[in-house]
Amino acid sequence: MLHTKQIIRSRTFVKKMDNSLVTRSRKKCWFVFFFLFVSWYLLLYGIDWSSLHGVVTTSRYEANSIESFHPTSIPPPPPPHHENVNVSFNSNSSSINNDDATNNDTQSKEDDSSSIENDNVVVPDLAELEKELEPLLRKNEPQEEKKVEKIEEKKVEKNETKDDNKGRKSCEGRYIYVAEIPSKFNEDMLKQCKLLNKWEDMCQYLVNMGLGPDLGNPQRAFSNKGWFTTNQFSLEVLFHNRMKQYDCLTNDTSIASAVFVPYYSGFDVARYLWDDFNTSMRDAGAIEVAKFLKKKPEWRTMWGRDHFMIAGRITWDFRRGIEEDAAWGNKLMLLPETQNMTILTIESSPWNRNDFAIPYPTYFHPSSDSDVLQWQNRMRRLRRRVLFSFAGAPRPQLEESIRSEIMEQCLATRRKCKLLECTDLHNKCNKPVHVMKLFQNSIFCLQPSGDSFTRRSTFDSILAGCIPVFFTPGSMYVQYIWHLPKDYTKYSVLIPEDDVRKKKVSIENVLSKIPRSQVAAMREEVIKLIPNVVYADPRSRLETVEDAFDLAVKGVLERVDVMRKEMRQGKNDSMVFNEEYSWKYYTFGTLEKHEWDHFFLRTSKEKY
Template sequence: MKRHNTAEVPVPVSYGGKVEKTMGGAKQGRGGGGGCCSRLWFMVVLSATVTLLVRHCYDSGLIGHGAAAGVVRIEPVHRGLYHTRKASPVDRGGGTSFSGHSPSRPDAGSAKPEPPHDSGVKAPSEPATVEHTKPPFEPASTGTESDDGGKPSSASSSSLPAAAHPFARALAAAGDKGDRCGGRYVYVQELPPRFNTDMVKNCATLFPWTDMCTFTANGGFGPQMSGGDGGVFQETGWYNSDQYTVDIIFHDRMRRYECLTDDPSLAAAVYVPFFAGLEVARHLWGFNVTTRDAMALEVVDIITSRPEWRAMGGRDHFFTAGRTTWDFRRLNDGDAGWGSKLFSLPAIKNMTALVVEASPWHLNDAAIPFPTAFHPASDEAVFVWQDKVRRLERPWLFSFAGAARPGSAKSIRSELIAQCRASSVCSLMECADGPSNKCGSPASYMRLFQSSTFCLQPQGDSYTRKSAFDAMLAGCIPVFFHPGTAYVQYTWHLPRNHADYSVYISEDDVRRNASIEERLRRISPAAVERMRETVISLIPAVVYAQPSSRLDTMKDAFDVAVDAIVDKVTRLRRDIVDGRGEEEKLEMYSWKYPLLREGQKVEDPHEWDPLFAFG
């Protein structure tokens, strides 16, 4: 099915057909005796009426069920032009391609409190309210929209026919076998550039201790690493990427997404190009809460005033916030509180926020992988890399790259370091601040992981750590010690059965001096081979490919995330049409829902319940 630009879209059938029929009748009835002026006046009045009807239906989210889709294709942009390229129509005031960077938080001198998610730690003492009530999702013209950021009223809409819903065209498109984008169209919301690209242009202000402009190169990938670095990498496709660049990487890919549309009634989801991760990073240290929350409140005012919002109260909207969820969940309004309150705003609770670490106790965020150093440009580049790590000799049974956490009583890193030092089959790379840091170079830790069968992955400064994805990229089987590090986080990108690709040893076992070496030696060579092959097969799903290229036979982390969002919205819409409404979920169990199998209930006991106890 041919996709059209806006200028090529034919006259909407639902209105154009009626106009032709009415005009034909008028000509026959008048017999040519009414005079040219009368006919002209009639046409002017009729045209004005049709125009008003179209505008009314658009504002109601019901525009043109028979209208052709206005799909915008964005051509690839040369990376050297990120800061100078003129905006195309799809850029919508802030959608040009930019590189940018949200830097890592320094380990020393930070005022950030330890997040409330260590083993056995109670969750924040918030009321276990259910924000996602069963909505009617009636057209905005019914006047059911509330003042809480677009949350629909509690009236039932199950009596509405399917065609009466504002997302009827989008659902119909999903069944169009002749349209390769049917059911996958994404509409890009309009935002002024201060919400995205202006931050990148002012890259020197993104982080208080470091000039991060180096890392804003290449669409958020950072500086390119060439020459293979002694055989550790391939010749091309490798970059020194920072762990908090998802906002820019995702945005650059979305600009080139093959199924963009400028018709919101056709969209399976709405992308909001707000660089929330970059924005909050600018104000985490040394700013009061008014400054930290200002842009969050402003963006909510803008998006909730748009007709696209009223179609589903924002439940079809998504955006990236490329840091951990805790940077957006300030627990109090005092200046000493950490982060912004973006994720606590009622409107944002209706949306999906893509973060590198999600909350086990909230429903409005979803975790996507940290960026690694590998950004392939083709399927062949992935295949070559997979073959390389599959053939590597791995002299070390296990390894650990990281630093101790002497100030944290809950951290098991000191125990891991002690066991690794005492073992003849473990390789240790101790990280430290300053020039003595052995972990600062991607080549150094990737060389370690490539020589190891198992890679120890304890919690980082929060539940997760980028190192887990670096290890998997090297074909090293990760060993996790808390389910919050991966199992309840990246449920879109990693298998539900964690034993297929990883080893789990509980933190309590480590504290009781369980031997990691002994546990790993018990795993049979055949099981090790199966697990490594699964890890290698997961590489495409945990890397972000080049935006100007595309993978043909596999999906990267971006593709997996977009597909998951589209599926989530589509299921919700179908439930609404069928009269089931939206499933009510308890936020205190949000970590458990993706783990449920058929017949299981969220209240059923689970071995990890004590680790995510809700206070």
Template sequence: MAFKVTILIITTTFLSFISSTCSQQITIVDSTDCSNRWIHIRNIPPRYNLDLLTNCSEYPLFDNYCPYLANHGLGQKTHNRSHSWYRTDPFLLELIFHRRVLEYPCLTPDPDTADAIYLPYYAGIDALRYLYGPDVNVSVDHGADLFDFLQIDEPRIWDRNMGHDHFLVMARPAWDFSQPVDSDPPTWGTSFLELPEFFNVTALVPEARAWPWQEHAVPYPTSFHPSNLAFFDSWIQRVKRSRRNTLMVFAGGGGVAATPNIRRSIRNECESNSSSDIVVINRGYSRVCEIVDCSNGICEHDPVRFMRPMLGASFCMQPPGDTPTRRSTFDGILAGCIPVFFEEQSAKAQYGWHLPEDEYGEFAVFIPKEDVVFKGLSIVDVLMGIPRGQVRRMREKVIDLIPRVMYRKHGSSMGLRTKKDAFDIAIKGTLQKIKSRIDRLLDQ
């Protein structure tokens, strides 16, 4: 009952904020600043977003996410005196993004003048009833009701560009929305991204598939959400001052089964008494590797468990798990820890807006997992072969990327807003993607 009361308060407060924001007259000091940047928020019933939050504890096979709804999806602070760190659940990206859109400076109440239409549908949260709840056998219907509504309510908004100017955020990997419509028997996931009705809509997801052009990956939200420039600069200085006494760290679970895989190889190399220990120590490290056991999700809402080890390491292992990408990639970047990838789909083929693909060699290491698992390539040997000066330059580049992968707190100070964060970059990329697509349609 306590959870229900809390969620009701959160939902009512957020709904009130949305209503007041949308009813205000948007004023821009210099309208030219918003050229090609106008966004209209599509008005949809709360059953497609805020009402879904009231079911936060009703899926027994999925974690209860009620405790993480506070602060508009950032979660509770890690401790009372914390200024920038929260117990953020990555599956609440839709809520976080919605709140940030409401303070976007180029909102317009007129859809006809908008360059893009934001659809504030909490697709990932709504998917829970199909993935874990009572509608698991009808997951092919996910999104059908929403499309019907869009066709009935002001259909001209959709018809103007047949949905090509619409975008939404889906806080789960795209694979979770990719069940074939005609799958028999049903496989994992819903069919939202397979519905022809939504083929034209741009979907921002934490992990995209390689081929669909309508999907684009954006960073998983971490636990770091500063509200002003002083808090941000304080963290950057801590990252720069941190002593990197460990060569490499792996924060995660898995790798304990007998089946050969990259996580098992990492664990074996970390746990063995390598003959390279002496060489590593001579390079200024006190140890080769540290493993932070994050099995069973124990690290997910407790950043202290992994941020301290990451601050003390030069390299952070980012092996694929059930899917190629990891939230840990962005945790490590926040700590100034150079990411080591074993699949290109883990980041290089995903986050082109936020992690420039042509600069990967400047801030990341790539080691093919097949070479490690089946050919015996030593990760330690590869990392030790990187000259010290190059490691230093790579770390500096990683630190430069920090603002690009964090989601600053809503309502943050003007000073911090000069640092374009993950949200800002995602919006810019989305507007460019939509403009390019519509321009091509007009040329046909």
């Protein structure tokens, strides 16, 4: 019995010993496993193997990204085809570099070397000027590139507040009611487009919602999209189509801040400007529209002072002051009803108070903010080989025109001036590519008056980043007061036309003496103005950039708001002042004497 107990005890002891050994073994195994795991981890991630000579490591994430990035070998684009433009341009000097920044720098070096070989192409001091200006201009590029990068962020932010923008609070003071007028005053005219202009078929310019045919990118003078063959007199259709997508339209006249009248007055009068149509025929449409508006209940809210319309031609086509069939134009702007309205036109009268100038349509109609910013950056990078240029024709029938003197001065200094004459049978001024290439290649662009004060060419030059040179403030400074800075010296040069006419001044000397730092600052200011003078594609919507349409609407709303407050206070200051000084009142807010008074003296009111 005792022996049996001893055996049981010994077996129990042995069993305990076995369990203890197993437990210890397990603990050692776990310890070894843990040690090996830590060692493996440290070997794999704790040591920078790439620092050892001959050892290259690539994680699987890096491998995937490398495999997914196989740049395709794209052959360089062929050199642009240059037409034989009859403006004494060498192919090297007229070549405009329109590739990206890298290609631009490469081609610029090639152009520099070619300019040394041919002295007739690039004037040495102009090349030196461009080299000195380049760093001053390029310092603005990083900021613009950051703007492009932030576009998407701004779009996201705008989308987040889109519902709020649609609310009544965000549109307060901005609501516009579009007057319902008979279609014969707008849409029906387009159906008879062949009758809109005696000298040109306007039908081709009415496609793409008034933008005209797609221009493409001939000779790489433009960007790949957004360029159209837009007619300078198509603003009414273009503006109306932009208004259709305005974000604060309303059908409730009681909350409308302004009333837009979609009357195509320019197309209407253009049908009867020639072929000896009598005054009754020319005035009929304008008179009927005025009577129609006067009968509407919304007219009585401010007696038409909150109404505005587009007149897509110069103001003188609508200011016939005498009842003679031989006199020019109709009397739209002289009617009692329209005297109360705000009329937007491509050239206003310095001596009348009811019309305001907004930019001529250009060829560029961006569809996004990035389209604008990229074009601005591209204009900054251009190497400009010519000091100044002029595109136009003389006006021998106009005694006071200085165009002949300007063309003579340009021809006399051919090494620094390029002339694009618009008189031959193949008139290259009618082809946007020739005009834009000339302006892109020029530092300054001469903009003298023609048949009237203003020119579409002025806006083409701004679009090309070329500093405009004016010879009277009536060509720009007292015209587009909602779209341009008041300090005209920031973006342009003024040379009095009398000094040119009397041969008292050399245009070359004036422009050559402008300090290079000032030239760089002026060009940058011109490039910044590009959004202000272009009309966006009506089929799209710019997110953060304000274009010419936006600024025009803002100007109208501010003007109407002032008149509304005056009416509530029993005042009438904005409508009662000497019209002869309208240019001074609207530009400077005063009727006091001004240094420009001599520019606007009228010996005969029948002239304008």
